[in-house]
Amino acid sequence: MYRTSYEVLEGNSENIRLEGEFLIRATEYLREEVYRLQEYFGNPSTDEVARVFRNGQDGQPGFDQMYNDLDEALQNIQKSYAGISATLNAMSTTVREADGPGTIVLDAVEKLVAFSTRTNDSIAVPTTQARHH
Template sequence: MKVIIMDIDHTSMETAGRAIALEGGEFLRTVNRLSAQVEQFIPYFGNPSSDEAARLFRQGEEGQAGFDQAYEDLSKALTNLGEAYKVIGSAVVSMSKNVKAADLASMIDKNAFVQDLFEFAGRKNDEIPVPTTPVERT
């Protein structure tokens, strides 16, 4: 069995994760801007309560979605996509931190000197021995 060791550059991985999350925010701002522009035109698509053509276009017919439902579905999908970017970016940063912590734990297990240092750091304060031999001045 061949063991593959992967070197990870945690700095670039965490930077990439943050960049992915930022892209999600930028994506959402762009979607919101474009959505606001489209919404200005919706009143010109007719009044579904008084116009049959507008009702068919906006509300659909016979199980087929109209513009309003399609627009709502698209808006929701785009919002979910932007949020996914943010979550994926955060997950990449977390993954890097978890691997870094696992690497440290692995190093402690494999390196006796490092393990001794950790044990020494975790010890309770010992009493300081005081010499009991009397000292004579000459």
Template sequence: MDIDHKSMEAAGKAIHDEGGEFARAVSLDRSAVETLRAYLGQDEAALIFRRGKDGHPGYDAAQKDLFTALDNLTKSYEAIGAAVTAMSKNVKTADWASMVDKNAFVHDLVEFGKQQPKDLAVPTTPVELA
């Protein structure tokens, strides 16, 4: 398979890094949304708006869902980046395995490496130390 592994691994790292940038940007927006709570008031209408009524969710539930979704997006960037890098490494391994099967010289070399020591000739000539 013709793949530019350096490019693919760089792309995986870039996606992962963009997740960190996204998380920082979301953190700032999250803080801004949190400050709105102070302006919602404490009267009955404000409490209904925040907590919901008659089984309908309010602002607090929607905010919680929003923050959960943003956290999941951040984690997705990191997971996708790691997966792209892993794909590149897996393809490298598969390419190596198929090369061993197709290239007779490499196949013979691998088979030679599998031999047990008893199969190898070992010199038995004594050596004198000077």
């Protein structure tokens, strides 16, 4: 079956949306698993090693900052998937709206081309005499 350009855009939009949802599910699980490890890293308020690991030292980020950065990056990726999907959907709407008049013009052009390439067939010629006033 032939798919129009707006149908292709809609299909791609849906595929990207589904990929984004898959990514969300996969990363949610992984983020939760990493977050649960925090209890094994010690208490930063009573343990110096835990404090350095969790909070960082000498300008180097610790686990907490890196975890927050990772979380923010994953949220931005998820937003990007949603934004790309929405943009493709909007493009599809624009193409669909443009296809209507475009189809009419294409039909007219095809008829004109067919008419211009016809062979010598009989063409009705008016036989009414022109009147002079």
